[in-house]
Amino acid sequence: MARVRTRPIVARAVLAVGVVVVLVGGVAGCGASAGDDKDPDHRSFALTGHTLTVDSDDSALEIVAVDGNPAGKVEVTRWFQGRVAIGKGPKVSWTMADDRLTLRMKCFGVVADCSAKHRIEVPRGVTVKVEDGDGSVRARGFKDALSIRTRDGSVHVTDSSGPLELHTGDGSVRAAVSSRRVRAESGDGSVDLELGAVPDLVDSRSDDGSVTIALPKATYRVTATTGDGSVHVSVPRSDSSSHVVSARSGDGKVTVGTAN
Template sequence: MTARTVPARAFAAAGAVAVLVAGLTACSSAGDDKDPEHRSFDVEGRTLTVDSDDSALEIVASDGNASGRIEVTRWFQGSVAVGEEPRVTWKMDDDRLVLRMHCSGVVADCSAKHRIEVPRGLAVKVEDEDGSVRARGFRDPLNIRTGDGSVHVTDSSGPLELRSRDGSVRAEVSSRRVRAHTADGSVRLQLGAVPDLVESRSGDGSVTVTLPRATYKVTTETGDGGVDVSVPRDDASSHVVNARTGDGKVTLRTAN
């Protein structure tokens, strides 16, 4: 009986799979990165712009940070099975912090997390193409825009403008002026102080706003969903709340 031979290309394919599996086994992840990189940058103006292409961002305002100086810490969160380690660039250009990451290889999951600590008295504008953004501690204006990622702001009292093209927007704050928009995702706002203006809008998702007890001038709209308003209403009120969604429920309620 003649033994059946296996084509050489089968052995080559098996070898490639073995290499790939070995690489995946050895790849690094967020939990493996015990030695994050750190940089300090000087800010000359009163507004910092953060420009990121592919990172999760945590931005913290604190009295403990030196005036005019921001501190940036970066953790690698992805994995590279076959190929070079990720290449990271970060630079300050006219008070614009530019964060970039480039990964190459046969298999790559390229992502990072940056923690940015800023001093009080500095307004911050965030432009993140792909990644979530969390922020806290702001008394000064905060403007966040993401292409693909959620936005979550806490412990802040300064004016907020929060936008996401594809992600939820959440805020638990005491800000007097809040604008929160998303094209695809829910909006959930919980305010600890009576606001002057709240504008909340979703293209596809529910909108929920929880407010302190007061009388509000309310405007609501939904293309496909219910509306539940339990806050006191008065069209002459100086406290204005607008809540709109194309597809989802609108809820305005008083905090317990």
């Protein structure tokens, strides 16, 4: 009977496992960062109307309302880094159809590490809606309505006066604005709002995190509650006030006070 030789097969299997371990260690040991991209891509997209929806699956976003943009143009800069040890190479894409800017990042493979960031410059006078699957969102300079929703990432808005709707499933929400209407919600993270103008409505909520609201001097109709934590309200209150403030937390401290 012929002898069955198995040692080379075992050796090859051990070698293959060793290669996978080395590759996994190599990728995991140095995570990809979009900030390392020293030569970002840039593209202009035509915008036919006065609304823009930004649809991103996995990217950090910076969205800025600017003066001086050519009429009907959205300027986008993209930073990207990606490595795939086992599988297809990483891929990023951007497309504009009607008023929807779609940003996609595909990082295929068993061992893959990718990171993307986009800066989007929007002409003033455009209403913007952001739908981000996974990534932080920063926005500034908006006088028109701004809506931001991300599943996983922080939201930070500054230097804006238009109506705001801000939501994250997992991350903090921060806004230092002069908006008259603000709705802000976090599923798991703090909510921190500082208003530079007396608002008509502030509706804020965190399922698991503190809620802090700093308001200009005025009299407010305030509702402040928490499931587990302290509540401190120091602004003047009246049930007949037209300035309505709601601050709720499922598990965290709630503070409503006067801005310095």
